[in-house]
Amino acid sequence: MKPIGPLMWEHRLIEKMLTAMMKHVDKIEKSKKVNPVVIDVAVDFVRMYADRTHHGKEEEILFRDLASKNLSPELKKTMQELLDEHVWGRKTTAALVAAKEQYLQGDEKKLAEIINLARQLGNFYPRHIEKEDKRFFYPCQEYFSKGEQDKMLEEFWEFDGKMIHEKYNRVFEEYTRLGF
Ligand SMILES: [Fe+2]
């Protein structure tokens, strides 16, 4: 298997999750009420799966290795755009969490902001994914030998293996912060 394989499977799950989130956003808009769990579950997915696990492999392994290759100017430019988009995704997710917190504290005006930010994320991911799937991953893999690709795939699995521990260490930290 090639290392872009698991990245593309992950793209499919991210697309499905964001489509489901967009349906919830439509319901939020109609009912003018937010069930915070709907936002919390989507944020956890975006942060831990789409960003930490998926973008983590892209940035810390694939892009890191591509940085030592003599990439075409076009691919170099696309890689920078992708990095910038990851940063935008993190900022927008943080803004969504902040809006939800303010809403829960009684600021009902934040409802429109929650809807807007969630939709921005829901619209952003499919475009970002399409860019990677159609314009980046295939030409990139040409820069790696079969041996390099096998090594990268191995490193991907190791990276994934660390994620469950990282996730639950975070859950523990969050849990102890709650202070009932
Ligand atoms: Fe990405």
Ligand SMILES: [Fe+2]
């Ligand atoms: Fe991706």
